[in-house]
Amino acid sequence: METFGFLMQGFAVALQPNYLLLALAGCFIGTLVGVLPGIGPSAGTAILLPLTFQLEPAGAIILLSAIYYGAQYGGTITSVLLSVPGEASSVVTCFDGYPMAQQGRAGSALCVAAVGSFVGGTVATFGLVVAAPTMVAIALQFGPAEQFALMVLGLSLIMVLAGKSVVKALIMGMLGLILGMVGMDPTAGVPRFTFGQMHLLGGLDLVVVVMGLFGIGEILVSLEKKAAPAISASIRSLLPTREEARQSVAPIARGTLIGFALGLIPGMQPSLSTFVSYMAERRLSRTPERFGNGAIEGVAGPETANNAFVNAALIPLFTLGIPTTATIAVLQGAFMMHGVLPGPLLFRDHPDIIWPVIASLYVGNALLLVLNLPLIGIWVSLLRVPYALLYVLILIFTLIGAYSITGSSYGVGVMIFFGVVGYALRKLDFPLAPLVLTFVLGPLIERALRASLQMSNGSPSILFESWTSTVLLVAACLILLSSVPRLSPVNLNEAREDNE
Amino acid sequence: MAGEKHGTTSGGLVKTVQQAGAIAFFILGGFILWDASHFRYLTAIGPGPGFFPVWVGGFLVVLSAGLFIQASTSEATFADEEFVPDRDGIRRVLSTLVALVLFVWALERIGYSPTAFAFSFVLLIIFGRTRIVISLALSVLVSVVLFYIFNHLLGVRLPSSPLGLWPAIGI
Amino acid sequence: MRGSYFAKLAVVLIGATMMLTGMASAEYPEQGKVIRMVVPWAPGGSVDVFARLMVPGLEKELGATIEIVNLPGAGAQVGMTEVARSAPDGYTLGVASLPGLQTIYLDPARQAAFNNASFTKITLTSMDPEAIAVKADSPFQSIADLAEAARKEPGSIRVAVGGLMGDSHLGGILMEKAIGADVALVTFDGGLTPALTAMLGGHTHAYVGAPPSIAAVAQAGDIRVIGMMSEERNALLPDVPTLKELGFENAVMGASRGIVGPAGLPEDIVAKLDAAIQKAMALPEVQASLKNAWSTAVVAGPAEFQSYWDTLDADTSALMKEVGEQ
Numbered sequence: 003m004e005t006f007g008f009l010m011q012g013f014a015v016a017l018q019p020n021y022l023l024l025a026l027a028g029c030f031i032g033t034l035v036g037v038l039p040g041i042g043p044s045a046g047t048a049i050l051l052p053l054t055f056q057l058e059p060a061g062a063i064i065l066l067s068a069i070y071y072g073a074q075y076g077g078t079i080t081s082v083l084l085s086v087p088g089e090a091s092s093v094v095t096c097f098d099g100y101p102m103a104q105q106g107r108a109g110s111a112l113c114v115a116a117v118g119s120f121v122g123g124t125v126a127t128f129g130l131v132v133a134a135p136t137m138v139a140i141a142l143q144f145g146p147a148e149q150f151a152l153m154v155l156g157l158s159l160i161m162v163l164a165g166k167s168v169v170k171a172l173i174m175g176m177l178g179l180i181l182g183m184v185g186m187d188p189t190a191g192v193p194r195f196t197f198g199q200m201h202l203l204g205g206l207d208l209v210v211v212v213m214g215l216f217g218i219g220e221i222l223v224s225l226e227k228k229a230a231p232a233i234s235a236s237i238r239s240l241l242p243t244r245e246e247a248r249q250s251v252a253p254i255a256r257g258t259l260i261g262f263a264l265g266l267i268p269g270m271q272p273s274l275s276t277f278v279s280y281m282a283e284r285r286l287s288r289t290p291e292r293f294g295n296g297a298i299e300g301v302a303g304p305e306t307a308n309n310a311f312v313n314a315a316l317i318p319l320f321t322l323g324i325p326t327t328a329t330i331a332v333l334q335g336a337f338m339m340h341g342v343l344p345g346p347l348l349f350r351d352h353p354d355i356i357w358p359v360i361a362s363l364y365v366g367n368a369l370l371l372v373l374n375l376p377l378i379g380i381w382v383s384l385l386r387v388p389y390a391l392l393y394v395l396i397l398i399f400t401l402i403g404a405y406s407i408t409g410s411s412y413g414v415g416v417m418i419f420f421g422v423v424g425y426a427l428r429k430l431d432f433p434l435a436p437l438v439l440t441f442v443l444g445p446l447i448e449r450a451l452r453a454s455l456q457m458s459n460g461s462p463s464i465l466f467e468s469w470t471s472t473v474l475l476v477a478a479c480l481i482l483l484s485s486v487p488r489l490s491p492v493n494l495n496e497a498r499e500d501n502e
Numbered sequence: 503m504a505g506e507k508h509g510t511t512s513g514g515l516v517k518t519v520q521q522a523g524a525i526a527f528f529i530l531g532g533f534i535l536w537d538a539s540h541f542r543y544l545t546a547i548g549p550g551p552g553f554f555p556v557w558v559g560g561f562l563v564v565l566s567a568g569l570f571i572q573a574s575t576s577e578a579t580f581a582d583e584e585f586v587p588d589r590d591g592i593r594r595v596l597s598t599l600v601a602l603v604l605f606v607w608a609l610e611r612i613g614y615s616p617t618a619f620a621f622s623f624v625l626l627i628i629f630g631r632t633r634i635v636i637s638l639a640l641s642v643l644v645s646v647v648l649f650y651i652f653n654h655l656l657g658v659r660l661p662s663s664p665l666g667l668w669p670a671i672g673i
Numbered sequence: 674m675r676g677s678y679f680a681k682l683a684v685v686l687i688g689a690t691m692m693l694t695g696m697a698s699a700e701y702p703e704q705g706k707v708i709r710m711v712v713p714w715a716p717g718g719s720v721d722v723f724a725r726l727m728v729p730g731l732e733k734e735l736g737a738t739i740e741i742v743n744l745p746g747a748g749a750q751v752g753m754t755e756v757a758r759s760a761p762d763g764y765t766l767g768v769a770s771l772p773g774l775q776t777i778y779l780d781p782a783r784q785a786a787f788n789n790a791s792f793t794k795i796t797l798t799s800m801d802p803e804a805i806a807v808k809a810d811s812p813f814q815s816i817a818d819l820a821e822a823a824r825k826e827p828g829s830i831r832v833a834v835g836g837l838m839g840d841s842h843l844g845g846i847l848m849e850k851a852i853g854a855d856v857a858l859v860t861f862d863g864g865l866t867p868a869l870t871a872m873l874g875g876h877t878h879a880y881v882g883a884p885p886s887i888a889a890v891a892q893a894g895d896i897r898v899i900g901m902m903s904e905e906r907n908a909l910l911p912d913v914p915t916l917k918e919l920g921f922e923n924a925v926m927g928a929s930r931g932i933v934g935p936a937g938l939p940e941d942i943v944a945k946l947d948a949a950i951q952k953a954m955a956l957p958e959v960q961a962s963l964k965n966a967w968s969t970a971v972v973a974g975p976a977e978f979q980s981y982w983d984t985l986d987a988d989t990s991a992l993m994k995e996v997g998e999q
Contacts, residue, residue, distance in 0.1 A: 005677045012775060013841070025542070044715070045715065045716075047716075048716035048717070048743065051716065051725065052725065052741075052977070055729070095791075120744025120835075142870065142873055142874035142875070143874060143875075144874065145871055145874050145875075145876030146871065146876065147858075147876075167572075169565055169568050169569050169572060170569065172561070172565050173527055173562065173565045173566060173569060176531075176558050176561050176562045176565065177527075177530075177562075179554070179558045180530075180534060180555075180558055180559075180562075183554060183555060183558075185745065185747075186748075186783075187541075188552040188860075188862045189545060189548075189549070189550055189551055190542070190550065190551055190837075191544070191780070191782065191783070191837045191838065192541065192782050193782065193783075193784070194537075194541070194551060194555065195534075195537065195555075198784070200747075200750070200751070200754060200784065200786060201746075201751070203746070203747035203750060203751070203783075203784075204541070204745070204746035204748075204750075204751060206749040215629060218602070221598070222595055222598060222599070225591065225594040225595050225598060226587035226588075226591035226592075226594070226627075227587070227591060266522050268867060268871075268874075269863075269867060305947060322870075322873065322889070322890060323888075323889030323890060323893075324869065324870055324873075325717065325866060325867055326866075328715050328716075328717070329718030330717075330720060331715065331716070331866075332716045334717055334719035335716060335717035335718070335721060335722045335725070336717075338722045338726075338962070338965075338966055339722060339725055339726060339962070341961065341962055341965050342887045343888055343892065343965060343966070345890055345892070346888060346889065346893030346894075346895055347889065347892055347893045349697075389629070390625075390626055390629035390630050391626065391640060393625075393629060394621075394625050394626055394629070394640075394644065395620075395644070396623045397598075397625070398618060398621070398622060398644055398648065401602075401605060402648070402652060402660065405660065406652075409742075409744050409751075409755075410610070411606050411607075411609040411610045412659075414605070414606050415606045416608065418602045418603065418606060421602070424600065425595075426523075429519070429585070430519065430520060430523045432523075444554075448549075448554060449861075449862050449863075451548070451549065452547075452548060452549070453859050453860070453861060453871075454856065455547050455548035455549075456547055456548075456859040456860065457831050457857055457859050457876065457877065458857075459547065459828045459857050460546065460547045460548050470972075481782055659742070
C-alpha cells in the first residue's frame with residue numbers, strides 16, 4: 003500500500019547522516035534533560051526551540067521529538083537509582099525500581115525499562131502509521147462524560163495501591179484530592195485553599211510536589227542513618243536474569259496497550275498511564291505482595307506504558323493538529339514556527355516533512371535503546387559516588403529544578419514544604435502512591451464532570467448516555483465492590499497484623 | 503508473626519506519634535469542611551466550588567477518626583528505637599532542613615552562586631566530608647559551574663548575585 | 674605647576690561630567706543588556722509561537738538581545754503580575770492578551786495585583802475575531818439554523834468554548850444573547866484545544882474560538898466556519914459572513930494581543946520600542962507566518978492601543994456584570 007511506500011521514502015531520508023545525528027543528539031539531550039529533576043521534556047524542548055530555527059522543519063521536529071521521548075527514559079534513571087523522580091511520569095518507577103536498586107538489581111531495572119520503552123514506542127509508532135485516522139476517530143468518541151467515567155475507573159483501582167493499611171491509603175487519597183483542589187476552581191474561578199497567596203492561584207505544580215515528597219522526603223529519611231547501605235550495595239549484574247526477563251514480557255505487552263490507548267484519549271496525562279499500568283500489574287499478579295519490594299513487573303509495565311503513551315499522543319497532533327500535552331504543544335509550536343500547520347493536511351501538503359519524522363520515530367526509539375543500554379553501566383556506577391556528595395548534588399539539582407519550573411523561590415519553598423511532609427508521612431508509614439494518583443486525577447475528574455453537566459444543563463443522566471461511559475462506570479463500581487471485603491472488620495484486624 | 507518480631511517495647515512513642523498523626527488529619531479535615539462552607543455547594547448546573555471539598559473534608563474526618571482508633575488499639579509498626587534516629591541522624595536531618603530553608607530565603611536575595619556555595623559546603627561537612635579543601639572545591643563546582651551550565655546552556659535563569667566579587671566574574 | 678594642575682583637574686572634571694551625562698542618557702537598549710519578553714503562557718501555545726516568530730525581527734530592529742521567558746500560571750496572572758512589578762526601564766516587556774487579561778483584574782475574586790494603569794501600552798499587534806464553527810457534516814449550515822434549533826429546544830444546543838471568562842467564553846455568551854435563545858455553553862479549562870476536540874468528537878454541536886485555533890482542521894475541510902464575530906468580514910476567511918451581516922447585533926468579540934511594559938515607561942523608550950515592533954511586524958516572514966496561522970495582524974501605536982484598551986475595559990466590565998457568577 004502506498005503508506006508503506008511513503009514510509010520507506012521517509013526512512014531513506016531519516017537514515018541520512020545528518021538526520022541520524024539529530025535524532026541521536028535529541029535522544030542524548032533528552033536523556034540528560036530527563037535525568038535532571040524538574041527540567042522535564044516540556045522545558046527541554048522549549049529551551050532548544052529557538053536553536054531549531056536554524057534547521058529545516060524535518061530536522062527540527064526530529065530533534066525535538068527525540069528529546070521528548072528521550073526525556074521519558076531519563077526520568078527513569080534517577081527514579082531507579084535514587085528514588086528521585088524527575089517528573090510526574092517517573093514517580094511510579096520509584097515504587098519498585100528503587101527497591102530493585104537497593105537489592106543490587108539496578109542494571110536489570112534499567113535494562114528492562116529501556117527495552118520496554120523501545121517496544122512501547124515502536125508499537126505506538128506502528129499504530130500511527132497503520133491506522134492513525136481510525137484510532138483518532140475512536141479516541142474522539144471520548145468526550146467529557148466518557149473521560150469522567152474512565153478516570154473514575156482509574157480512581158477505583160486505588161484500592162490496589164492500598165497495601166497494608168487501607169485507612170491510611172484512603173486518607174492519602176483524600177489528601178491528594180485536597181492538594182489538587184488548591185487553586186482556582188473550574189466552575190466559578192474562585193480561589194480555593196490559596197490563603198491569599200497569588201503563587202498558589204495556579205494550583206500546586208505536580209512535579210514540584212512530587213520532587214518534594216519523594217526526592218527530598220526520601221533523602222531526609224536516608225539521612226537518619228549513617229552510611230547509606232542501600233546505595234553502596236554491590237551490583238549483581240547489569241542484565242536481567244532469565245526469570246526477570248520472562249516476568250517482564252506480559253507487563254510490557256499490557257503496558258504497550260494501556261499507554262497507547264490512553265495516549266490517544268483526549269485529556270489524559272502521561273503519568274496516568276504509568277499508574278494504570280502499575281495498578282493493573284499489581285491486580286493481575288498472582289503474588290501482589292512482591293510489589294513495592296522490587297517486583298520487576300512494576301517497572302516493566304509503567305515504563306513501557308510511558309513511552310507508548312508519549313508516541314501515541316503524537317497521533318492527534320499529526321492528524322488533527324491537536325496537542326494533548328504541554329510538550330506536544332511545544333512540538334506544535336515548532337511546526338508553526340517553520341510555517342507548517344500540523345493537522346489533516348499535513349500528510350497531503352508536507353509529505354516530505356512528516357514521513358521522515360515518522361520514520362525517525364522508529365529510528366529514534368531504536369537509537370535510544372542502543373544509546374542507553376551501554377550507558378547503564380555508567381549510570382549505575384554513579385551510585386559509587388560518596389553519599390555526602392551525592393545527597394548534596396541531588397538536593398541542589400532538585401532545588402534548581404523547582405526554581406526552573408516555578409520561576410521563583412516561592413516554588414522552591416513549596417517543594418521543601420512537601421519534602422517535610424513527605425518525611426513526616428514516611429515516618430508515620432503512610433503510602434504515598436494514592437496521594438499522587440488522586441492529586442493527578444482529582445482536578446481532571448472535577449473538570450470532566452463539570453463539562454459533562456454543562457452539556458446536559460445539570461442532568462447527571464449524561465453520564466450514562468453513551469455505552470462507553472456506562473460500561474466504564476459500571477466497571478468502576480464492580481471494582482470498588484470487590485475491594486469492599488478488605489474493609490470488613492475481620493480483614494482490618496488481619497491487615498493490622500500484617501503491618502508487622 | 504505479630505507481636506514477637508518487633509519491639510519488645512510496646513512502642514509507646516510510636517503509638518503516640520501515630521495518634522498525633524491521626525489527630526492532625528482530623529483537624530485538617532475539619533478545616534477543609536469549615537473552609538468549604540464559604541463556597542457554594544451547588545450551582546445552577548451542578549457541583550459548585552464547595553461540593554468536592556465538603557465531601558473530601560467529611561471523609562477525611564471520618565477516616566482519621568478511624569485511624570486514631572486503629573492507632574490506639576493495634577501493635578506498633580516498629581519499635582521506638584528504630585523510629586527515633588540517633589544523635590548524628592537528628593543532627594543531619596535538622597541541619598539539612600535548616601539549610602534548605604535558608605537556601606530558599608537567600609536564593610533571590612544574594613543570588614544562586616553564594617547561596618549554593620554556602621549550602622553545599624556546610625552540608626558536605628555535616629554529612630561527613632571533613633576534608634575542607636575538597637569540600638571547598640566541590641562547593642565551587644556546585645555553585646559556579648552549575649550556574650554557568652544552567653544559565654547559558656540550558657536557559658534556566660538562576661538569580662545572579664549582587665554581592666561583592668561575584669558580579670565581577672560575571673555571575 | 675599650578676596651571677597644569679588646574680588644567681588636569683579641568684580635564685578630569687570635564688571628562689567625568691561627560692561620562693556621567695553619557696551614562697545618564699545611555700542609549701536604549703544598552704549593549705549587552707538582555708531584554709526579557711514575558712510570555713505568561715506555557716511554551717508552544719499561540720501566544721508563545723507568536724512571540725517567537727516576531728522576536729528575531731525585533732532583535733534586529735532594536736539591536737538588542739531579547740529573551741523569551743515563559744511564566745505560565747493562573748491564566749496569565751502570574752506572568753503579567755511579574756511584568757507589572759518590574760522596573761520600568763524597558764528591559765522587561767510582556768505580551769498581553771485581551772480581553773482575557775482584563776477579566777482577571779475586573780474580577781475582585783481573582784485578587785489581581787495589577788489593573789489597566791499598571792501597564793504601559795506599547796504596540797497592539799493582532800486582533801483575531803471569534804469564529805463560530807460546526808463539523809462539516811453537521812445538520813446546521815448557518816447561524817440561523819443554530820438559532821432556530823436553540824429556540825425550539827432551549828438548552829439543547831451545546832457550544833464548546835474555552836476557559837472561563839476567556840475571549841471564547843465571552844464570545845459564546847454574546848452569541849447566545851444575540852440569538853435570543855438558551856444554548857448550553859460548555860467551558861473547557863484547558864483552553865481551546867479540548868474545546869475543539871470535544872466538538873470534533875461530536876459531543877457539542879458548535880464551537881466558538883479565534884481562527885488560529887481551527888486553522889488546521891478548517892483548511893482541511895473537517896469543520897466549517899459559519900460566522901465571524903467581527904465588524905467586517907475577515908480577510909483570511911472572506912466567505913464567512915459576520916454576525917452583524919446576518920442581523921445579529923452586539924455580537925462582536927475577539928482576542929487581541931499587544932506588547933506592554935510596566936507602568937511608567939519613559940516615552941522615548943516606548944516610542945523606540947513601538948517603532949521597532951511595528952517594523953518587525955511588517956517583515957514578510959512574520960506576516961507570512963501569521964497568515965499561515967490564520968492570525969490577523971493589526972498594528973497600532975501606544976495612544977491607539979491605550980484607547981482601545983480603555984474601551985474594551987468598559988465593554989468587558991459591563992459584560993461581566995451582566996453575566997455575573999454562574
